[in-house]
Amino acid sequence: MVEHLARTELRHGWTLRETDNLTVEEIPVKEVPTVVHLDLIQAQKIPDPFIGFNELDVEWVGERPWTYTTKFQQPITKDGARVDLVFEGLDTFAEVKVNGETVLKSDNMFMSYRCDITKLLRSGADNDLQIDFASALLRGREIEKQHPEYRFICHNGETGRLGVRKAQYHWGWDWGPVLMTAGPWRPVWIETYHGRIADVWSDIKPSKDFKSATGKVFVRVEGPAKSVALRMNLAGNTILEQTIQVNDHGLATATVTIDDPSLWFPHGYGDQPLYQINVRLLGGETVLDEVNKKVGIREAELVQEIDDAGKSFYLRINGVDVFAGGSCWIPADNFLPRITHEKYRNWLQLMVEGGQVMTRVWGGGIYEDDAFYDICDELGILVWQDFMFACGSYPTWPELLESVKLEAVCNLRRLRHHPSIVIYAGNNEDYQIQEQYNLDYDRYNKDTKSWLRSTFPARYIYEELLPSVVGEECPNVPYWPASPFSGGANSADLTVGDVHQWNVWHGKQEKYQVYEQIGGRFNSEFGLEAFPVMKTIEGFVKDKSDLHPRSAVMDFHNKADGHERRIGLYLAENFRPTNSMTSYAYITQVSQSEAMYFAYKPWRRQWGENRRCGGALVWQLNDCWPCTSWALVDYHLRKKPAFYTVSRLLAPIAVGVQRQHHDWSVCHARPAITLQWKLWIVSTKLTPVEASVELRFISVETGKDIKPAVKKDCTIVPNGTTNVVEGVVHNREEEPHILAARVFVNGTCIARDTDWPQPLKYLTFGDRRLKVTQNENEIQISTEKPVKALVFEEADGVKLSDNCLDLVPGDDQVIKVEGKNLQGKLSWTYLGYEE
Structure with a gap:
C-alpha cells in the first residue's frame, strides 16, 4: 500500500470565460480534460x-483568448511533503496562475508539465487555479511575422502553423x-509526495537465437528515498525480485536475464505476452510510491538490403x-478529449478484425x-510513429529547436516501453515540400x-536532432527521417525507402488498375475517396433538400481539393452514371473498394517475390468528423465496403487471380486481342499448407462456365507467394467472363477471388437472379449469374462477418450476423441492380 503519495485529479468544479470580456457570464x-468548443457546445453557446x-x-x-478557473483545497501534508501541480497536456499557449502567481507559461501542446506549488498554497482556504489560453491561430500569425528570415511554406492550413507546436x-x-x-x-492533477518514481523503463534484448534475453530495468527517482523494490513477472510467474539502491543521481538499475523468453509478436505471427514490472519506492518500512508497467520483449529490425529491384524496406x-499491411491513423476527433478508452479500443479492434497488422500515426496529429x-x-498491432511535423518547411530558431527537443524527450520517455512501436519517422511529406519548392538539399553535405x-x-531536425534523441532514449527502435523518404534522392523513387503513391487520385490521376505497376518498396500512403454510409450523411445534412450528391453541404463536408472532378473522373472511367444520393454514395464506395483491391492484391503478391513490397498502409483508416474522405471507416465507426475488401486481401491465406491491365481509354475502347492472367496464393503462415485450387471461367451474361475449370493441388509456401497457374484470355474468341478462384484446405473453402473484365461500365448486369435469405444469425446468399459488389447496409449495433461480396453461380456464401439491434431485414444492393 502506498502511504505517502497522494494524487487528486482536478476534473470538476471548473468554469470558462472569455479572457478579455469580464462582462460575459x-x-x-x-469536466476536465476538455477544450473550449466542447464547453460552449455543452452550454448551448455554439x-x-x-x-x-x-x-x-x-x-x-x-480567434479569442479563453480562461479556465477552479478552486481546490490545500492537500493534507506532513513532514515537509512537496505539492506538485501536474498538467498532462495544455492546448497550446497557456499561462497558469496559482493564487495569482504565475507558475507556468506553456507554448507546446505535446508537452506535459510539473510545477512545485508547495509554497504558494493557502492553508485553511480555497486556492485559486487559473489558466489563460491565447489564440494559437493569432499567435501563429504573429510568430511568422517575427521571423522573416525563414520561408514559411506549407500545404494544408495557413503558414502560421509552422511556428506553433500544436496539432x-x-x-x-x-x-x-x-x-x-x-x-x-x-x-490535471495535484500530487503530494515525499519521494516519487519519475520514470521506469527497460532495455531488454533477445539473443540472436532468441533462446534468452538480457538487459536492464531502470528506475528514476525524485526525493530522498534510497532504495526501490523491483518485481518482474509474466502471467503470475516471478522472473525477477530484488531491492536495488538509488544512486546519487536518482537512478536505480537492475540487471535482468531471462531464459526462453516469451517474445512479443504482431497478431497473426505469434502471441503478445507482456511482462509486468512492479516498482515500489521505499522509505524505510514505508512505500512512498508504486508504479506498474507492461513491457514486451521483441527485436524490431528495418531491413534494407540491396537486391535486383533496388533496396528492400x-x-x-x-x-x-x-x-x-494496414492503414494510416489520424486523430479520431477534432475535439480530442472525446476520444475515450472505449473508442480507442473499438477503432483498433477493427484493425485486428480487418487483418491489418500495422498502423501509422500520422505527423500532423498528436502523439496519441x-x-x-x-x-x-x-492486440499485437505494429505502430509506425511519426513525429509531429507535416507538409511544411519548418523554421528552426533556437527556442523552437529546444522546444522540439524537449517534446521528443517527453514523448519518447512516455512511449518507449511499448513493444508495438517499431519505427519512428521524422515527419510527414516535408521532403516533398523541399523538392516541390526547390529548397536546399545536398545529400552529400x-x-x-x-x-x-x-x-x-x-533537415537539421529530421537528420540530426530527432535521430540523436531516439538513439539516446529508444535505442532498439529504428528511426527513419521522413515518410516518404528515399535516403536523399527523389521521395517518389519506387526502388528505395517508402513512398506515398498519390498518382492515383492526386498527381497523374492514373487509373487505379495500375497500382501494381506504380507501387514502391513500402507504400506508406495511397487511397481513393468514398462517401460515408447514408446514416452518416443524413446526420450532418440538416436540410433534406440537400440530400443529393452535388449539394453545397455535401461538398463542404469534403475538404479535398478538386474532389468533384476526381470522384467524377474515377466514376466516369469505371461505372455507369447514377444520380440518386443512395446509389451515388454506393458507387463511390465500390470505386474505393475496387481501388483497394487493385492495390493490396498485387503488392502483397510482390511481398513473396523477393520482398519487392514490404508494406501497404492505406490513407486512411478513420475520420475526425463526419465527411467524405479516403477513410475505410467513417467518423461513427461505420465501415465502408472497402474495409471488407482489404480484410479479405490481408487474410492469413489469400488467393489472387488477375489479368493484365489493358488501358481502354488510350485504345479508344478497343479491346486487347489477348490478355495474360496469373493465379497465385499468398500466406503469412509460418509453415507450409497443403491446398487444392480451383479456377473457373464464368460468363458475365449467362452465369455458365465457358470452358472447363482448372483444378490443381499445391503446397502453399510459408510467409510468401505461391505461383500456381497462368494463362491467356482470348477476347475475340471468348465472351466477357470472370476468372473465379477458390482455395480449399481439408475440403473447406478458405479463400476466394474474382477477376472481372475492366472497365465494369462496359458490362451489362440486369437481373442476376440473386437469392438472399436472412435470419437472426446469418445471411445466406446464392446466385444464378455473377454478382459484383453485393453490399448490405451497415446498421449500428450489428456486426457482419463480411460484406461487399462478388458472387458466382455454384458458390453459395454465408455472412455471420452478430448484434441484438437488428431491426427487420438489412437492405442491400449490387452493381447494376437498378438496370
Whole structure:
C-alpha cells in the first residue's frame, strides 16, 4: 500500500470565460480534460460544428483568448511533503496562475508539465487555479511575422502553423475542418509526495537465437528515498525480485536475464505476452510510491538490403519477416478529449478484425494517448510513429529547436516501453515540400550546422536532432527521417525507402488498375475517396433538400481539393452514371473498394517475390468528423465496403487471380486481342499448407462456365507467394467472363477471388437472379449469374462477418450476423441492380 503519495485529479468544479470580456457570464465546465468548443457546445453557446455549415459559425472561437478557473483545497501534508501541480497536456499557449502567481507559461501542446506549488498554497482556504489560453491561430500569425528570415511554406492550413507546436490538423486539412481548439486537453492533477518514481523503463534484448534475453530495468527517482523494490513477472510467474539502491543521481538499475523468453509478436505471427514490472519506492518500512508497467520483449529490425529491384524496406520482428499491411491513423476527433478508452479500443479492434497488422500515426496529429499504445500492445498491432511535423518547411530558431527537443524527450520517455512501436519517422511529406519548392538539399553535405542556414533548415531536425534523441532514449527502435523518404534522392523513387503513391487520385490521376505497376518498396500512403454510409450523411445534412450528391453541404463536408472532378473522373472511367444520393454514395464506395483491391492484391503478391513490397498502409483508416474522405471507416465507426475488401486481401491465406491491365481509354475502347492472367496464393503462415485450387471461367451474361475449370493441388509456401497457374484470355474468341478462384484446405473453402473484365461500365448486369435469405444469425446468399459488389447496409449495433461480396453461380456464401439491434431485414444492393 502506498502511504505517502497522494494524487487528486482536478476534473470538476471548473468554469470558462472569455479572457478579455469580464462582462460575459462564466460557463460551467462539465469536466476536465476538455477544450473550449466542447464547453460552449455543452452550454448551448455554439452549434455542433460537425453539422451542416456550422463550422463557419464557430470560427470566432479560435480567434479569442479563453480562461479556465477552479478552486481546490490545500492537500493534507506532513513532514515537509512537496505539492506538485501536474498538467498532462495544455492546448497550446497557456499561462497558469496559482493564487495569482504565475507558475507556468506553456507554448507546446505535446508537452506535459510539473510545477512545485508547495509554497504558494493557502492553508485553511480555497486556492485559486487559473489558466489563460491565447489564440494559437493569432499567435501563429504573429510568430511568422517575427521571423522573416525563414520561408514559411506549407500545404494544408495557413503558414502560421509552422511556428506553433500544436496539432497541425487543427488549422484544417484536406479531410478535416478548421477548428482551432484551446484548453486543458489532458488531465490535471495535484500530487503530494515525499519521494516519487519519475520514470521506469527497460532495455531488454533477445539473443540472436532468441533462446534468452538480457538487459536492464531502470528506475528514476525524485526525493530522498534510497532504495526501490523491483518485481518482474509474466502471467503470475516471478522472473525477477530484488531491492536495488538509488544512486546519487536518482537512478536505480537492475540487471535482468531471462531464459526462453516469451517474445512479443504482431497478431497473426505469434502471441503478445507482456511482462509486468512492479516498482515500489521505499522509505524505510514505508512505500512512498508504486508504479506498474507492461513491457514486451521483441527485436524490431528495418531491413534494407540491396537486391535486383533496388533496396528492400520491410520490418523483421524476432527474426520473422512481416508484411506490414494496414492503414494510416489520424486523430479520431477534432475535439480530442472525446476520444475515450472505449473508442480507442473499438477503432483498433477493427484493425485486428480487418487483418491489418500495422498502423501509422500520422505527423500532423498528436502523439496519441497512452490507451492507444496500450491497446496496440495487447492486440499485437505494429505502430509506425511519426513525429509531429507535416507538409511544411519548418523554421528552426533556437527556442523552437529546444522546444522540439524537449517534446521528443517527453514523448519518447512516455512511449518507449511499448513493444508495438517499431519505427519512428521524422515527419510527414516535408521532403516533398523541399523538392516541390526547390529548397536546399545536398545529400552529400554532412555539415549539420550548415543545414540550419539553408532554405530547408528543418533537415537539421529530421537528420540530426530527432535521430540523436531516439538513439539516446529508444535505442532498439529504428528511426527513419521522413515518410516518404528515399535516403536523399527523389521521395517518389519506387526502388528505395517508402513512398506515398498519390498518382492515383492526386498527381497523374492514373487509373487505379495500375497500382501494381506504380507501387514502391513500402507504400506508406495511397487511397481513393468514398462517401460515408447514408446514416452518416443524413446526420450532418440538416436540410433534406440537400440530400443529393452535388449539394453545397455535401461538398463542404469534403475538404479535398478538386474532389468533384476526381470522384467524377474515377466514376466516369469505371461505372455507369447514377444520380440518386443512395446509389451515388454506393458507387463511390465500390470505386474505393475496387481501388483497394487493385492495390493490396498485387503488392502483397510482390511481398513473396523477393520482398519487392514490404508494406501497404492505406490513407486512411478513420475520420475526425463526419465527411467524405479516403477513410475505410467513417467518423461513427461505420465501415465502408472497402474495409471488407482489404480484410479479405490481408487474410492469413489469400488467393489472387488477375489479368493484365489493358488501358481502354488510350485504345479508344478497343479491346486487347489477348490478355495474360496469373493465379497465385499468398500466406503469412509460418509453415507450409497443403491446398487444392480451383479456377473457373464464368460468363458475365449467362452465369455458365465457358470452358472447363482448372483444378490443381499445391503446397502453399510459408510467409510468401505461391505461383500456381497462368494463362491467356482470348477476347475475340471468348465472351466477357470472370476468372473465379477458390482455395480449399481439408475440403473447406478458405479463400476466394474474382477477376472481372475492366472497365465494369462496359458490362451489362440486369437481373442476376440473386437469392438472399436472412435470419437472426446469418445471411445466406446464392446466385444464378455473377454478382459484383453485393453490399448490405451497415446498421449500428450489428456486426457482419463480411460484406461487399462478388458472387458466382455454384458458390453459395454465408455472412455471420452478430448484434441484438437488428431491426427487420438489412437492405442491400449490387452493381447494376437498378438496370
